[in-house]
Amino acid sequence: MTTLQALGEALxxxxxxxYRNVLLSGFSYNLLxxxxxxxxxxxxxxxxxxxxxxxxxxxxxxxTSYAEIFRNTPExxxxxxxxxxxxxxxxxxxxxxxxxxxxxxxxxxLAVAYSGYFSETFRAGILAVPKANIxxxxxxxxxxxxxxxxxxxxxxxxxxxxxxxxxxxxxxxxTSIVSLIAIEDLMYRVSMITMEESRPLPLYTWxxxxxxxxxxxxxxxxDRLSARWRRAGLA
Amino acid sequence: xxxxxxxxxxxNLDLLLTGLLTTIQVCTQAFLLxxxxxxxxxxxxxxxxxxxxxxxxxxxxxxxxPMVVQLLWVNYVWPEVFGFPGTVIGAGVIALALQSSGxxxxxxxxxxxxxxxxxxxAAMALGLSPARTMRRIVLPQVVLEMAPxxxxxxAVVLKSSTLVSVIAVxxxxxxxxxxxxxxxxxxxxxxxxxxxxxxxxxSVSLISKLISDHFRDKYGLSIKx
Numbered sequence: 396m397t398t399l400q401a402l403g404e405a406l407x408x409x410x411x412x413x414y415r416n417v418l419l420s421g422f423s424y425n426l427l428x429x430x431x432x433x434x435x436x437x438x439x440x441x442x443x444x445x446x447x448x449x450x451x452x453x454x455x456x457x458x459t460s461y462a463e464i465f466r467n468t469p470e471x472x473x474x475x476x477x478x479x480x481x482x483x484x485x486x487x488x489x490x491x492x493x494x495x496x497x498x499x500x501x502x503x504x505l506a507v508a509y510s511g512y513f514s515e516t517f518r519a520g521i522l523a524v525p526k527a528n529i530x531x532x533x534x535x536x537x538x539x540x541x542x543x544x545x546x547x548x549x550x551x552x553x554x555x556x557x558x559x560x561x562x563x564x565x566x567x568x569x570t571s572i573v574s575l576i577a578i579e580d581l582m583y584r585v586s587m588i589t590m591e592e593s594r595p596l597p598l599y600t601w602x603x604x605x606x607x608x609x610x611x612x613x614x615x616x617x618d619r620l621s622a623r624w625r626r627a628g629l630a
Numbered sequence: 631x632x633x634x635x636x637x638x639x640x641x642n643l644d645l646l647l648t649g650l651l652t653t654i655q656v657c658t659q660a661f662l663l664x665x666x667x668x669x670x671x672x673x674x675x676x677x678x679x680x681x682x683x684x685x686x687x688x689x690x691x692x693x694x695x696p697m698v699v700q701l702l703w704v705n706y707v708w709p710e711v712f713g714f715p716g717t718v719i720g721a722g723v724i725a726l727a728l729q730s731s732g733x734x735x736x737x738x739x740x741x742x743x744x745x746x747x748x749x750x751x752a753a754m755a756l757g758l759s760p761a762r763t764m765r766r767i768v769l770p771q772v773v774l775e776m777a778p779x780x781x782x783x784x785a786v787v788l789k790s791s792t793l794v795s796v797i798a799v800x801x802x803x804x805x806x807x808x809x810x811x812x813x814x815x816x817x818x819x820x821x822x823x824x825x826x827x828x829x830x831x832x833s834v835s836l837i838s839k840l841i842s843d844h845f846r847d848k849y850g851l852s853i854k855x
Contacts, residue, residue, distance in 0.1 A: 398711060398712070398713065401710040402711050404710075405707055405710070464828060464832075466835075467785070467789075467831040467832040467835055468789075468824070468827070468828050468831075469789040469790070469792040469827055470789070471792040471793050471803070472803065472820075472823065472824050472827050473824070475803075475807070475820060476820050476821070479816040479820060480816050480817050480820050480821060483816070483817055568694075568695075568696040568697075569696070570696075571696035571697075571698045572696075572697075572698055572793065574698065575698070575796060582698055582699060582702070585702075586702070589706075595706040595707065596706070596707050599702050599703045599706050599707050600707055602699055602702075602703070603695050603699050603700065603703045606694070606695050606696055606699050607690075607691050607694045607695045610695070611690055611694045614694065
């Protein structure tokens with residue numbers, strides 16, 4: 396094949412279009428895993444972020460180490476470890492035969508991997524709330540929990556919105572690694588179809604184009620939203 | 631437990647070490663390539679109006695495509711279309727460099743744009759050529775300002791490099807997975823390798839933080855983390 400022919404083959408959308416239903420149902424796994432792990436990462440990240448500001452040094456140290464460790468762990472290593480090692484360890488401790496569903500493993504790993512980043516965003520958001528607001532809350536007799544719930548979190552959440560949108564986009568990109576533990580997501584199906592058809596050029600090229608377009612569009616939406624929130628004085 | 635560690639990890643230390651060397655080799659090459667290409671893309675975007683949109687498209691493509699997708703794309707499509715890379719290691723290096731060059735181009739751009747306009751105007755008033763202004767006035771400041779982000783990007787490259795094992799680059803992750811396949815005892819191997827990765831990546835991030843603190847103290851630069 397000459398270079399030009401190869402380029403034509405790579406950009407030929409026919410094969411990709413022919414398998415659109417299979418690929419789309421694969422992509423729905425990416426969306427599902429993204430949605431679940433985004434919720435998980437947000438919740439864990441929020442708890443860790445609050446714990447990192449605790450007045451108890453042991454809580455603070457534990458939460459900070461958690462965030463540091465998982466921010467520096469490759470997602471793939473975490474995924475593989477949770478898939479192969481974690482069930483054995485839990486099985487030995489409880490004395491039962493534990494098996495995890497790959498999707499559960501993928502959601503949990505991505506949630507934990509990104510909760511480190513989210514905790515940092517939360518922490519920064521909380522620290523950005525003016526101290527005077529907290530003092531005002533105290534002086535009108537609000538409890539610590541009430542100050543957190545009514546004064547700090549609403550303001551912190553608004554401040555961290557733009558940053559967390561970017562993290563959600565990164566998380567969405569990372570969902571493509573779940574194919575490596577045999578979840579039948581978009582890339583897994585691309586590899587399967589490639590094996591069947593022996594035509595790797597168009598499939599891999601179009602998978603790259605589709606992912607790239609989707610993420611560029613999402614980034615645009617995120618930027619527009621952030622700009623609007625900033626103008627409205629929310630973020 | 632120690633028996634298992636001995637049998638699975640310590641007796642295969644040479645294999646894991648070869649893997650670590652491959653990881654380091656791939657990451658170093660990818661990082662250098664990404665720095666050069668990222669700087670070129672950034673300079674083209676800023677100073678070559680005719681190619682501005684090509685550079686933006688390149689940067690956005692690199693930043694917006696997942697690593698696994700780029701890796702498989704470079705590995706299977708590039709040899710047919712562009713005639714290179716000939717080896718899986720080459721494909722791994724190029725894919726990692728692609729990803730990072732997009733991020734680094736944006737890092738360089740924000741660094742260049744952060745430089746006080748007055749510096750450039752002063753250089754112009756003194757009659758320095760644009761190339762010389764770039765080399766003597768702009769780049770030294772950009773490098774100082776960017777050093778922490780650059781090193782941080784090295785940590786990102788290290789993290790992403792675990793994925794090159796997917797296309798059979800014999801890196802640390804690949805050797806670890808092969809050992810697991812052979813012994814069917816994943817606990818010790820995978821845990822040791824995970825700890826090793828975390829230790830290396832944490833050290834690199836820590837160095838980046840120390841350097842940014844050092845520069846802030848020494849030159850009074852306000853470095854965004």
